[in-house]
Amino acid sequence: MKNKLFWFFLVFTFCTKNVEARIYIPIDQPSDKKLPIAITELVGLDGGAGKLEKEIPDVIQNDLEISAYFQFIPPAAFLEPSSSTALTAETINFDQWTAIEAQAVIKGGITKKGDQITVQLKLFDPFLKQMLVGKQYSGSSKDVRSIAHRFSDEVMLALTGIKGPFNSKITYTSPAGKARKVIRIMDYDGANDGGISDGKTLSLGSKFSPDGSRVVYTSYASGTPEIYMSGKQLTRNKATNLTPSFSPDGGTIVFSSSIDGDPDIWTMTTSGKMISKLTNAPGVDISPVYSPDGGMILFSSEMAGNLHVYTMGAGGGGAGRLTYVGQFNDTPAWSPDGQKITFCARDSGAFDVFTMNSDGSLIQRLTAGEGNNEHPSWSPDSRYITFSSTRGGEAIYVMRFDGANPVRVSKGTGQLPWWGPSLK
Amino acid sequence: MKGFKLALAVLAVSVLAMGCAKQTTKSTAKEKLQKIHFDFDQSNIKAEYEDELKGNAGWMNKNSKAKVTVEGHCDERGTNEYNIALGDRRAKSAQKYLNNLGVGKDKLSTISYGEEKSACSGHDESCWWQNRRAEFLAK
Numbered sequence: 001m002k003n004k005l006f007w008f009f010l011v012f013t014f015c016t017k018n019v020e021a022r023i024y025i026p027i028d029q030p031s032d033k034k035l036p037i038a039i040t041e042l043v044g045l046d047g048g049a050g051k052l053e054k055e056i057p058d059v060i061q062n063d064l065e066i067s068a069y070f071q072f073i074p075p076a077a078f079l080e081p082s083s084s085t086a087l088t089a090e091t092i093n094f095d096q097w098t099a100i101e102a103q104a105v106i107k108g109g110i111t112k113k114g115d116q117i118t119v120q121l122k123l124f125d126p127f128l129k130q131m132l133v134g135k136q137y138s139g140s141s142k143d144v145r146s147i148a149h150r151f152s153d154e155v156m157l158a159l160t161g162i163k164g165p166f167n168s169k170i171t172y173t174s175p176a177g178k179a180r181k182v183i184r185i186m187d188y189d190g191a192n193d194g195g196i197s198d199g200k201t202l203s204l205g206s207k208f209s210p211d212g213s214r215v216v217y218t219s220y221a222s223g224t225p226e227i228y229m230s231g232k233q234l235t236r237n238k239a240t241n242l243t244p245s246f247s248p249d250g251g252t253i254v255f256s257s258s259i260d261g262d263p264d265i266w267t268m269t270t271s272g273k274m275i276s277k278l279t280n281a282p283g284v285d286i287s288p289v290y291s292p293d294g295g296m297i298l299f300s301s302e303m304a305g306n307l308h309v310y311t312m313g314a315g316g317g318g319a320g321r322l323t324y325v326g327q328f329n330d331t332p333a334w335s336p337d338g339q340k341i342t343f344c345a346r347d348s349g350a351f352d353v354f355t356m357n358s359d360g361s362l363i364q365r366l367t368a369g370e371g372n373n374e375h376p377s378w379s380p381d382s383r384y385i386t387f388s389s390t391r392g393g394e395a396i397y398v399m400r401f402d403g404a405n406p407v408r409v410s411k412g413t414g415q416l417p418w419w420g421p422s423l424k
Numbered sequence: 425m426k427g428f429k430l431a432l433a434v435l436a437v438s439v440l441a442m443g444c445a446k447q448t449t450k451s452t453a454k455e456k457l458q459k460i461h462f463d464f465d466q467s468n469i470k471a472e473y474e475d476e477l478k479g480n481a482g483w484m485n486k487n488s489k490a491k492v493t494v495e496g497h498c499d500e501r502g503t504n505e506y507n508i509a510l511g512d513r514r515a516k517s518a519q520k521y522l523n524n525l526g527v528g529k530d531k532l533s534t535i536s537y538g539e540e541k542s543a544c545s546g547h548d549e550s551c552w553w554q555n556r557r558a559e560f561l562a563k
Contacts, residue, residue, distance in 0.1 A: 173504075179541045202540055205505050218505070224535055225508060240512040240536050242505045256509060261516070263509040284509040300506075307506065328465075330503045344503065351503075374503060416504060 011150075014122070014134025024103065024159040025069050034071040035159065037064065038078060038102040042110045042119070043085045049112035052144060056119060059148035060106060060155070062189060063166040066384075066398060067156065068405035073102050085109075087122065089131050097126035104132075104159065115140045121151040123158055132158045145191055146423075153422070156381075165379035165422060170386055171206040171215050172396050172410065172417040183217050188379070188386075188398065188419065190409040196230070203228070207245045207289075208420035216244040216253055227255055227272075234272035243287045246270075247314075248294040254278075256286040265299055265316075278316030279303075287331050290314065291358075292338045298322075300330045300343075309343055309360075322360035331375045334358065335382040340401070342366075342376040342385055353387050355401065366403030373397075375415065380422040388415040456483040457492065457560035460518060461553055465502065467513035469521050477518070480560050481525035487562075488531075494518050495559045496536040497543070499552035504538060511536030518558040 025035055039061050042053040064070045075082075079096040086092045087109055097105050108121040117140065123133040133154045137147040149167035156164030168188045176182045176199045183206045186193035197203040198221060206217035214230045218241060221228070227235045227244045235241045237259045244255035252275065257266045260277065263284045267275040279285040283302025290297055296311050303310070303319070306327045312319040322341070323329045332343040335358075342355045351372040356363045367373040371390035378385060382401070389397045389406070396410035396417045410417075458476035460469070469477065484490060496511030496518075515534035523529055544551035 179537065181540070202537075204540075218508075238533070240508060242508055256505075258509070258512045258516075263512060284506060284513065286506055286509050287503075328502065328506075330506055346501070 012136040014120075014131065014136070023161050026160075034069060035103050036073055036101055037070045037104040037106065038073045038097060038100070039064075039106045040075075040078070040080070040108075041082065042108045043087060044111075045109045046111045046113075049110040049117060052110055052112065052117065052141070056108070056110065056121075056144060056148045057106065059145050059189075060121075060152050063149060063152035063164065064155065066166075066189065066405070066407050067152075067164065068400045069156075069160065073100055087120065089124065089129060092124065092126075094124070094126040094129045097124075102126055104155075106155065112141070117141055117144070117147075119147050121147075123155050145187060149187075149189075162381055162383070163422070165381040165384055165419075167423050168380055169208070169212065169420045169423070170396060170409070170417050171208055171420065172388075172414045173204040173206065173217075174410075174412060174414050183215065184414070185215070186410065188409065190396075190411055193411065197228075205243055205416050207418040209246045210248055210250045210421060212420045212423055214246075216246065216255075218242050218244070227253065227268075229253070229270060234268065234270075236272075245289045247290050248292060254288040254290065254297055256284075256288065265297065276316065278312065279319075289333055291334050292336050298332045298334050298341060300332060309341070322356065323363070325363065329354075333377040335378045336380055337382040339382065340378075342378065344374045344376060344387070353385065353403075355385075364403075366399065367406070375417060377418050379419050384419075386417045386419045388417055456480070457562060459557050459559045462514055462556040462558070464499070464552070464556065465510065467510060467517050469517055477521050478525060481522050481527050484522070484527045484531060491531055491533070491563045493561045493563065494522075494532060494534045495541075495561060496534065496538075497541060497555055497557050497559070498539045499555040500539045500542065500547070501552070502539070504540070507538030508536050508540070509538075511538045514556075514558050518560075 039057045044053050077100050105124045111118045119137045121135050122131055124131050152166040153164035169185050170188050171185045173181050174184050179202055181202050181204050182195040182199050183197040183203050184195050201221045203219035206215040216229045218225045219228045224238045225240050227241045239259040242256045244253050252267050254267050256263045265278040265285045265288045281303035285301045288297050288299040295314055298311050300307050301310050309323045309329050309332045310319050310321050326345045328346040329343050332341050334341055340355050341358055344351045344353055351374045352367045353373045353376045354365050373387055373389045376385045376387040384398055386398050394413050395408050396414040397406050398409050399406040457480050460473035460476050494515040496515030498507040498511050515536055519532045519534050542555045544554040
C-alpha cells in the first residue's frame with residue numbers, strides 16, 4: 001500500500017517544436033462540431049506487448065468519447081498500413097492522414113519486459129506536420145489504464161487549452177441488501193471498482209479529501225448515523241450526522257448535525273473535535289461544501305420554508321440566498337474553477353440536474369424526462385459532472401457541463417457520487 | 425400411573441401456557457406501541473394520531489422500565505441524506521409529544537433512517553404514506 005502511495009511514473013517529454021499555442025477546440029462556446037481524430041494501435045517494439053497494444057488506445061478513445069469533443073475516424077478508413085512503425089514527425093507520411101481529414105492523430109509504441117512496460121504516446125497535427133504532445137511513461141502492467149488516462153489529459157490540454165480530468169476517481173454509495181449500503185471508489189470511467197466500507201451496515205454519502213487520499217461519509221456502524229473518515233469514526237454524539245465534506249486545505253470537515261436538536265451546519269477537525277456551529281435557523285440545514293478558495297460555504301437550507309441553496313462565510317454568517325425557483329433544491333457543488341454551481345432540484349415529480357453561475361444567475365437544466373437525476377458534482381477540470389440517474393436502473397453517470405453526452409460509468413447500482421481530484 | 429400422565433399433561437399445558445403468556449407480553453409492546461404517519465415533507469404531529477400517541481404514552485407510563493427508540497422514516501421522494509435529516513425531525517417531534525404527555529426524557533431515544541428502511545416498496549402514494557412514519561420500538 002505504501003509502495004503504491006509513493007509510486008510515481010517516470011514521465012519523459014519529447015521535445016515539441018515551439019509552435020504558437022493554438023486552441024483546436026474552443027470550449028467556451030458550445031458547439032456540435034467535433035474534431036476528427038484518428039487513434040492507431042500501438043507499435044509493439046522489442047517483441048511487442050500483446051493485448052496492451054490495443055488496450056491503451058481503447059482507454060484513450062473511451063476518455064475522448066466521454067469528453068464529447070471528438071469524432072473518431074474508423075480504423076477501416078486509415079490509409080496508413082497497420083504495419084507502419086513510423087512514430088516521428090520526420091517519418092510519418094502525413095498525407096495519408098490529411099487525405100482522410102484527420103485533424104489530429106494519436107500514435108505510440110510499447111515495450112514490455114516481464115511486468116515492466118514503457119509506453120510512448122504522441123499526438124500529431126497532420127496538417128502542420130508537427131508533434132503536439134510526446135510522452136514516454138514507464139510503469140508496471142497494472143498502471144496501464146492510469147498511463148492512458150494521463151495521456152488523454154495531455155491531449156485535452158494540447159487541443160482545448162485545459163488539462164483533462166481522466167486520471168481521477170469517483171466515490172459513491174452502492175446498495176448491499178436491505179438497509180445496507182457500501183461506500184465504493186472506482187476510476188472515473190468505472191474501472192478498478194472496489195468497496196471500502198463494511199458491507200454489514202448502512203454507510204452513505206462519501207466525498208474525497210482534496211488530495212484524494214481519504215474519504216468522509218456517514219455510517220450507522222455504531223448504531224446512529226455518525227461521520228467517518230476512511231474507516232475512522234469521528235463523531236460519537238448519537239445524533240444525526242450527515243453530508244460531510246473537506247475544506248480545500250484538507251484540515252476541516254463541514255457537515256450537518258442535529259446534535260443541538262435541529263439539523264444545522266457544523267465544522268470539526270479531521271480528528272473529530274467540534275469547531276463551531278455555523279447555522280441556527282429552524283428547519284433542515286444540510287449538504288455543505290466549501291468554495292474552491294475556502295472562503296465561503298455553499299449549503300441547502302429550509303430557513304425560508306422550502307429547501308433552497310445558500311452561501312455563507314466559512315465561519316458562518318452573511319448568508320445569501322442563491323435559488324428562488326422550485327421547492328426542493330439540494331446537494332449543491334461548486335466547480336473547482338469557482339465559476340459554476342451544480343445542484344439537483346425536484347421539478348414536476350422527478351429530480352433533475354441544474355447548473356447556475358456562482359452568484360445564482362443563469363440557471364440551466366441539464367437533464368429532463370429521464371427518471372431521477374441527483375447528487376451532481378464536478379470533474380477536477382470543471383468541464384464534466386457526475387450524477388446518479390434512475391434511467392435504466394440507478395447508476396452513476398458522467399456528462400459534459402452543458403448536459404451533452406450522458407454516459408453510464410458504474411457497472412453496478414450506484415448513487416450519491418462525488419468526483420475526486422486529478423491524481424498526481 | 426393415570427394420575428401421573430394427567431399431571432404430565434397438566435404440566436405440559438401450563439408450560440405451553442407460560443410460553444404463550446411470555447409471547448403475549450412481547451407482542452403487547454408491539455401491539456400497544458402504535459406507529460404514526462406524516463404529511464409529505466412535514467414533521468409536525470397530525471391531530472388524527474393523538475390517540476395512538478396517548479396510547480403509547482400510557483403504555484410507557486405503565487411499563488416504566490421500558491425504554492423506547494423512536495425511528496423516523498420517509499418516503500423515497502427527497503434526496504437520501506435530506507430524508508435522514510427529515511426523519512430525524514419526525515422522530516424528535518414524536519419524542520417531544522410523548523415527553524409532553526409525561527414520558528420521562530431518559531425513556532426515549534431517536535434515530536432516523538430516512539428512506540433507507542422502507543415499509544413498502546412501491547412508487548406511489550399508496551406506499552409513500554406508509555413509509556412516512558415514526559415507529560416506537562421497546563428495548
